[in-house]
Amino acid sequence: MNERVANVYPSLSLECNEYGLLTENQLLSFYQNELYETVEDFVDEFLEHEEFPKHNLYEYLERYKKVCEHIDAKEIDVADCEQLVKECAKASWTAENRVIKQEGRCGEQKYATGSASYLVATFHPEKATELSRLLKHEISCRLDSSLSLQIQMRSLALQIQWRIVDYNNAFMIEHRCNINSPPCFLPGGADTVSRRNLRNALSDLFHCLRYPDLPSRFVTAVSGWISELVAVLLKACTSFDQQYLLCQVLHLVSPVSQWAAPLLQSYIEIDSINDRIIIDNYIVMMNLLLSSIRGRENFLRRIINFENENNTWVVISDDGAEKDASMVTICETDLIAFFNQFSAEAAFAKAIRCFAITLKSDPINQALTLIAFELVLIKIFNDGLYTYGTSNYRQFCKQIGYALRQSVICSAEFLKIIKDMLSFDEAKIIQKEFDRIVLHAVYYIISKQNLGLLQFVVDLPYDIVSEACRMRCQILLRRKMAITIAQLYEFPDKDLPNLVEKAGSLFDKLPDLPSDDRIYMISALAAIISVSDTGVDSFTVEILNVCFLDVSMRDHFYKAGAETVGILLDKHPNLLQKILLFIDRNLDALDEYAVEVLSVAPLSKCRLSVDDVGVICGKWRVLGSMNWGTDENGKLWLHPEVHSVCADTLVKGHMAQCKVTNGLISKSWNKVAKLASKVPDYEHCFDIFCWDILVRLKLPLQTDALNIHSVNDLASFFVFVIQRVDEFLSSGLSLWSELITSGCYVGSVVILARLISSFSDAVTILISHEIFIQCFDRLLLCDLSSYAIQLIAGANKFPGPTIRLLGSAITYHMNENFSQIQLNGWIQLLCCKRPTQWNTDNSTLYLLGILVRMAFVRDQTKLLGIPQLLKANYALLLQQWKDGSKSLLSWFTSDDSVPPLIDSTNLNISPWASFALLLAEQQCHETFYEALYRAMSKHPKNSLDQSVKVTVTIK
Numbered sequence: 001m002n003e004r005v006a007n008v009y010p011s012l013s014l015e016c017n018e019y020g021l022l023t024e025n026q027l028l029s030f031y032q033n034e035l036y037e038t039v040e041d042f043v044d045e046f047l048e049h050e051e052f053p054k055h056n057l058y059e060y061l062e063r064y065k066k067v068c069e070h071i072d073a074k075e076i077d078v079a080d081c082e083q084l085v086k087e088c089a090k091a092s093w094t095a096e097n098r099v100i101k102q103e104g105r106c107g108e109q110k111y112a113t114g115s116a117s118y119l120v121a122t123f124h125p126e127k128a129t130e131l132s133r134l135l136k137h138e139i140s141c142r143l144d145s146s147l148s149l150q151i152q153m154r155s156l157a158l159q160i161q162w163r164i165v166d167y168n169n170a171f172m173i174e175h176r177c178n179i180n181s182p183p184c185f186l187p188g189g190a191d192t193v194s195r196r197n198l199r200n201a202l203s204d205l206f207h208c209l210r211y212p213d214l215p216s217r218f219v220t221a222v223s224g225w226i227s228e229l230v231a232v233l234l235k236a237c238t239s240f241d242q243q244y245l246l247c248q249v250l251h252l253v254s255p256v257s258q259w260a261a262p263l264l265q266s267y268i269e270i271d272s273i274n275d276r277i278i279i280d281n282y283i284v285m286m287n288l289l290l291s292s293i294r295g296r297e298n299f300l301r302r303i304i305n306f307e308n309e310n311n312t313w314v315v316i317s318d319d320g321a322e323k324d325a326s327m328v329t330i331c332e333t334d335l336i337a338f339f340n341q342f343s344a345e346a347a348f349a350k351a352i353r354c355f356a357i358t359l360k361s362d363p364i365n366q367a368l369t370l371i372a373f374e375l376v377l378i379k380i381f382n383d384g385l386y387t388y389g390t391s392n393y394r395q396f397c398k399q400i401g402y403a404l405r406q407s408v409i410c411s412a413e414f415l416k417i418i419k420d421m422l423s424f425d426e427a428k429i430i431q432k433e434f435d436r437i438v439l440h441a442v443y444y445i446i447s448k449q450n451l452g453l454l455q456f457v458v459d460l461p462y463d464i465v466s467e468a469c470r471m472r473c474q475i476l477l478r479r480k481m482a483i484t485i486a487q488l489y490e491f492p493d494k495d496l497p498n499l500v501e502k503a504g505s506l507f508d509k510l511p512d513l514p515s516d517d518r519i520y521m522i523s524a525l526a527a528i529i530s531v532s533d534t535g536v537d538s539f540t541v542e543i544l545n546v547c548f549l550d551v552s553m554r555d556h557f558y559k560a561g562a563e564t565v566g567i568l569l570d571k572h573p574n575l576l577q578k579i580l581l582f583i584d585r586n587l588d589a590l591d592e593y594a595v596e597v598l599s600v601a602p603l604s605k606c607r608l609s610v611d612d613v614g615v616i617c618g619k620w621r622v623l624g625s626m627n628w629g630t631d632e633n634g635k636l637w638l639h640p641e642v643h644s645v646c647a648d649t650l651v652k653g654h655m656a657q658c659k660v661t662n663g664l665i666s667k668s669w670n671k672v673a674k675l676a677s678k679v680p681d682y683e684h685c686f687d688i689f690c691w692d693i694l695v696r697l698k699l700p701l702q703t704d705a706l707n708i709h710s711v712n713d714l715a716s717f718f719v720f721v722i723q724r725v726d727e728f729l730s731s732g733l734s735l736w737s738e739l740i741t742s743g744c745y746v747g748s749v750v751i752l753a754r755l756i757s758s759f760s761d762a763v764t765i766l767i768s769h770e771i772f773i774q775c776f777d778r779l780l781l782c783d784l785s786s787y788a789i790q791l792i793a794g795a796n797k798f799p800g801p802t803i804r805l806l807g808s809a810i811t812y813h814m815n816e817n818f819s820q821i822q823l824n825g826w827i828q829l830l831c832c833k834r835p836t837q838w839n840t841d842n843s844t845l846y847l848l849g850i851l852v853r854m855a856f857v858r859d860q861t862k863l864l865g866i867p868q869l870l871k872a873n874y875a876l877l878l879q880q881w882k883d884g885s886k887s888l889l890s891w892f893t894s895d896d897s898v899p900p901l902i903d904s905t906n907l908n909i910s911p912w913a914s915f916a917l918l919l920a921e922q923q924c925h926e927t928f929y930e931a932l933y934r935a936m937s938k939h940p941k942n943s944l945d946q947s948v949k950v951t952v953t954i955k
Contacts, residue, residue, distance in 0.1 A: 014026055014429065016429075019432075019489045020429070020432050021432055021433065021436055021489075022368070022429070022433060027368075027371075027372040027375065028372070030365065030368045030369045030371075030372040031369050031372035031373045031376065033280045033283050033284070033376070034280075035239050035280045035281060035283070035284045036280065036283050036284050036287060036376070039243065039284050039287055039288065042240065042243055043247065043288070043294060046243075046244065046247045047294060047295040047298075049203075050203055050206075050207070050247070050248070050251075050299075051295070051298060051299055052207070053200070053203040053204055053207050054204070055200035055201065055203060055204050056163065056197075056200065056201065056204070057160060057163060057200075057201050057204040057205065058204045058207075060156055060159055060160050060163075061160070061204055061205065061208045061222070062208075063156055064153065064156040064157065064160065064218065064221075065208060065211065065214070065215075065218050067149055067152050067153045067156060068153060068215040068217055068218040069215055069218075070149050071146065071149045071150065071153060071215070071217075072215045072217075074146045074149060075146070078138065078146065081134060081137055081138045082138065084134050085131065085134045085135060085138060088127055088130050088131045088134055089131060091124070091127050092123065092124055092127040092128055092131060093121050093122065093123055093124070094121070094122045094124070095119055095120070095121045095122075096119070096120045096121075096122070097117060097118075097119055097120075098117065098118055098119075098120055099115055099116070099117045100115065100116050100117075100118070101113065101114070101115045102114045102115070157221060160225065161225075163201070164201065164225055164228060164229060167194070167197050167198045167201050167229065167232075168198070168228070168229065168232040170193075170194040170197065171194040171195065171197075171198050171232055171233070171236070172232060172235070173194075174192060174193075174194045174195075175194075175235065175236035177235045177236060181235045182235070182270070183234045183235060183237065183265060183267065183270065184235055184236055184237070184270075184272075185237055185238075185239075185267040185270070185272060185274060185277065185278055185281070186236055186237065186238050186274075187238075187274050187277045188238065189238050189239065189240045190238065195233075195241075198229055198232070198233055199233075199241070199244060201229060202226060202229055202230070202233075202244075202245075202248070203248075205222050205225055205226050205229070206226065206248045206251075206252065208222055209222055209223070209252055209253070209256075210251070210252065210253065210299055210300055210302065210303065211302055211303075212302055212303045212305075212306035212307075213306065223256075223259045223260075226259075226263070227259060227262070227263070230245065230263045233245075234265055237265070237267075239277065239280070239281040239284060242264070242265070242281060242284075242285060243284060243285070243288060245263050245264060246264055246285055246288050246289060246338070247288065249263060249264070249334075249338065250288070250289070250293050250296070250330065250338075251293070251295070251296055251299040251300070253300060253303060253327050253328070254327065254329070254330050254331035254333075254334050255331050255333055255334055256334060257333055257334045257336075257337030257338070260334070260337075260338075261334075261337040261338055261340075261341055262341075264285070264338055264341045264342075265341065266278070266281075266282055266285070266341060266342045266343070266346070266347070267281070268282065268342075268343065268346045268347050268350050269346060275350055275353065275354040275357075276354055276358070278350060279347065279350060279351045279354055279373070282342060282347045283373075283376060283377065283380065285342055286342060286377065286380045286381075286384075287380050287383075289335070289338055289339060289342075289384070290380055290381065290383050290384025290387060290388075290400065291383055291384075291387060292387045293330065296328065296330070297328060300327075300328045303327055303328055304328055307327065307328075329392075332392065332393050332394075332395060332396050335388070335393065335396045336395060336396050336399055339396070339399055339400070339403075340399070344377075344403035344404075344406050344407050344410075345406050345407075345410060348406075348407055348410035348411070349410070351370065351373055352370065352410070352414050355369045355370055355373075363418050363421040363422055363426075364422060364426045364430075366418060367414075367415060367418050367422070367426075367430050368429075368430070368433070370411060370414060370415075371411070371430070371433045371434065371437065374407060374408070374411045374437055375436070375437060375440070377407055378404055378407065378408070378437065378440055378441055378444065379440075381400050381401075381403060381404040381407075381444065382404075382440075382444040384397075384400045385397055385400055385401070385444060385445075385448050385451075385453070386448075388400075389448045389451060391450070391451075394451055394452065397448065397451045397453060398451070398452060398453065398456075401445055401451075401453040401455075401456040402456060404441055404444065404445070404456065405441070405456040405457075405459060405460060408437060408438060408441050408460055408461065409459070409460070409461055411434065411437060412434070412461035412464055415430060415434055415464065416464060431465075431466055432466075434464070434465060435465050435466050435468070435469035438460055438461070438462070438465050438469060438473070439469055439472055439473060439476075439485060439488065440485060441457075441460060442457055442460065442473050442476050442477070443476055443484075443485050445457050446476055446477065447482065449514075450514055452514070452516050452517065454513075454516075454517040454520035454521060454524065455516075455520045457477070457520065457524040458520055458523045458524045458527050459527070460527070462527055462528045462531050463531040467532060467533055467534070468493045468496055470528050470529075470531070470532050471496040471497065471499070471500050471532075472488045472491070472496065473528055474500050474503065474525065474528060474529070474535075475488065475491075475496075475499055475500060475503045476488070477509075477521060477524060477525060477528075478500070478503035478504040478505075478506075478509055478525075479503050479504055480504055480508065480509060480512065497534060497535075500535065501538075505542065506521070506522070506525075506542060506543075506546045507546060507550075507553075509521065510522075510546070510553070510557075518556070518557070518560075519557070519560045522543070522546075522547070522557065522560045522561070522564055523560065523563065523564065523567075525539065526539075526543070526563075526564040526567045526568060527567065529568070530567050530568050530570070530571040530572070531571060536568065536572055536575065537575075537578065539568075540565070540568055540575055540578065540579065541582070543561050543564050543565065543568075544561070544565075544579070544582055544597070546561070547560060547561025547562075547564070548561055548590055548593045548594075548596065548597055549586060549589055549590060554593055558593050558596050559596075561596075561597070562596050562597065562598075562599045562600050562601070563600055565579065565597055565598065565600075565601050566600045566601040566602060569601045569602060569603070569605065569606060570601075570602050570605065573605045573606040573607065574606075574607075576601075576603070576606040576607075576608070576612070577609070577612055579597065579598070580612055580622075583597055598622060598625075601625075603622060603625040603626055603627075604625060604626060604627040605627070606626070607637070607638060608626060608638060608642050608646070609639075609642065610639075610641055610642055610645050613642065613645050613646055623646050626638065626646075628643065722751060722754055722755050722758065725755075725759050725762045725765060725766070728755065729765070729766070729769060729772075733769065733771055733772060733775075734771070736748065736751060736775060737771060737774075737775045739751075740775050740778055740779055740782070743782075745779065745782050745801075745802040745805075746802075746805065748775075748779055749779070749802060749805050749806045749809055750809065752776070752779065752806070752809075753806065753809035753810065753812075753813055754813075756813075756822070756825055756826060756829060757813035757814075757817070757822060760819070760821045760822040760824070760825030760826075761821055761825065763825040763828045763829050764828070766829070767828070767829065767832040773832065773833075773834045773835075774834070774835065776829070776834065777834045777835050777836050779802065779806075780803070780836070780841065780843040780844065781836065781841075781843065782800075782802050783798075783799070783800025783801065783802050783803055783843075784800075798842055798846075798909075799842075799843065799846050803843045803846060803847070806847065807846065807847055807850045810826060810847065810850055810851070811850060811854070814826075814851075814854055815854075818854075818858075820864060820865075823851060823854075823855065823864060823866075824865075824869065826847075826851055827848075827851065827866060827869045827870070828869070830844050830847055830848055830851075831844075831869070831870070831873040833876075837877075838873070839874075839877065839901055839902055839917070840903065840906070842906070842909050845902070845906060845909045845910045845913045845914075846909060846910050846913070848910065848912075848913040848916070848917075849909075849910030849911070849912035849913035849914075850912075851866065852866055852910075852912040852913055852915065852916045853912045856912070863916060863919075866916050867916055867919040867920045867923060868920075868923075870901070870916060870917060870919075870920035871920040871923050871924055874901045874920055874921065874924050875924065877899070877901075878898070878899075878924070881898070881899055898925075900921060901917045901918070901920055901921040901924070902914055902917040902918065902921070928951065931951045932947060932948065932951045935947045935950045935951050
């Protein structure tokens, strides 16, 4: 981009070009990295001195390599000789099976025959001579040659190790560290004697790994020595040391990531007073890693010559093209391992902290410094994508793309925070610069085709860029012909909407993209347009046409289209009306894909009008996903009139759909009980529509106008009968029982929760009716399946869906309108006498735990009196136990021990309930526990069982 310098913001004294963007010189004034500027000089020096190094370890390593090669050759000779010995020993003897037969007459003059077999072994003397010769040769190979070579190898290894130890000790003494010292990053590039000796030793070691066909024991030993030296070097490391190590590993034969990757350390996770030098070093290391590796062929010339002399095979890839299988080509695994040593997110966190501390009084300088840093970094990432942008490095490019995206996101988060501290002019220049970052990121990614990188465009922070930037991003994504960033900035802002429309449609763009990128293209445009001010309506229509209406494309894109509709509705809920209208007008053409349009949309954020209800296709899914509750002000999210119309629509729809078999929701309430028992296969239909009950319960203004004569369906009737306890007991209890019998547990839970929360003081009246108690007991046990089913399908999962729903309903009503009366009412209901004893029922304990936890939040000392209530109920249980122990049958079966309030096997069901029950039990047996504590203090060595026996004896 040609930069015509102009002072667009005179109050800020900034040099900008004609587009209002900072010039390169101006950016350098905010972030200038001297290490980055001199990295090419460092590489030139490295290539000059490290290709053929000959330092103190060189001769030892050369001799060590030759000895290792001789040992490998001797091992082959020994193995061959051993095989010959086995074959010769086997051939020294030959065995033959022989059979002898005999005929004649026995002592009784009877004719008889007999046979016998035996083995004849023949020794061959000439093989013994050969075997003797082979054994002497094997002895010579094993003892004379191999043993001598082993001694030489270990002697050389010991000498090399001595020198390495000397280098390490000298380095640690000079830098005042020891073997247990943590890694430390030093500023500057001090070239001391000990550091120079250590790096010279490393140069010799790395050089010896660039020979062809090296013995495995040699490679293992050399890599171990390298790791040992680098471990010491990292304790007082400089940026030049890091650059040196990275250049060395990049010029090795792949793969080496297993041992070479840990040699590279970013020092980002280490707290240091030199954060700036660590950040600068990160930039340098990224530049070295992602640039093309200069001089690699020269460093590995021996291996290239070796391959040319010995390799006559041509490797063909899956697509039929000739594949580069040379060892000189660096493998993708190594690059990924090296890249993973430097976290972009951690580097950004360190950069933000550094800039915020050093420039804490100047927010504009903080923001511009970070922007300059980010522009340098994404340029380096782009260089990496350009250098390795082939199918052989596809996964590595994805790693780069991910790091690029994360760096942009981190920049956005920081700029969001600091934006409020800036003046208008400052915020304007920051906005333009961040637009440039996002635009360059999009351009860098989409310009690399067939690498699967388009996924990293989707999550970029488009919400904090300008509308002009979003339109330029759309142009980049939509155009079939490539366009540069400079050309994009030449387009005036006023022409951008028209250029977006002419850039191209998805019908034209998608067929040219790889299969995965087609989905990401749709998602990327959705992410951009969902936060835009313009073009939302036209893009919605385009998505509906491409992903659902077009016969040739919808099979591939209907899922992506559904996600896109969800993204658009999340940001623009008012689009629902237009989408519903589109579906209604194209219902026949959409076919079965009509139900997919809103399948994942967040409909709870949308609002319906009365007119919208009539055009809804797939009413059950749409209306079932709407928010029928209240907003943050306690008012209904949807207008009350919409509630009424939707309820009537559902009733009529259910009549039309289920009029032959199951019209439970639309039948007169006095006929429902008979129908529910006759059509059990369709009971779940009624359960699905029980949310209609919940909708009507949230309309108190309408329920006040209900009377028994206006009730025309079951839902309305239940709304009516729970307005008064006596009306519920006289008219609604029997139908509530049938509701439970038919399996409509959701509706039953809603009715019970609203009834108890509204009339907590009438629980005594309710539990006095046997039918109510039986229904309540069945509702608590409804999640339990029969033993036969459990044997086949496995044990029941606890808590089941109904008990979880009841627990949620209790929590909702208690939090909405908490009162001591309501809490006591729930405790009284759960602990009432019923067929299932309450303190042995898992569901009751689970619900009690919910109540105890809410009480603990409000009263940590007395739990709002819950232990006292439980104590009273426990007293009733004890009285029942005493009465039962007086019967004649109890003489033979009764146990004298007092039953506990909660059995030890049930303690883990609900810790909160167990806590409250144990408190209540202790209060009931207060005298016993006082004696027990005295016995335990008097005899501290006794076990708990022994203390209990002592207490019982005393008592």
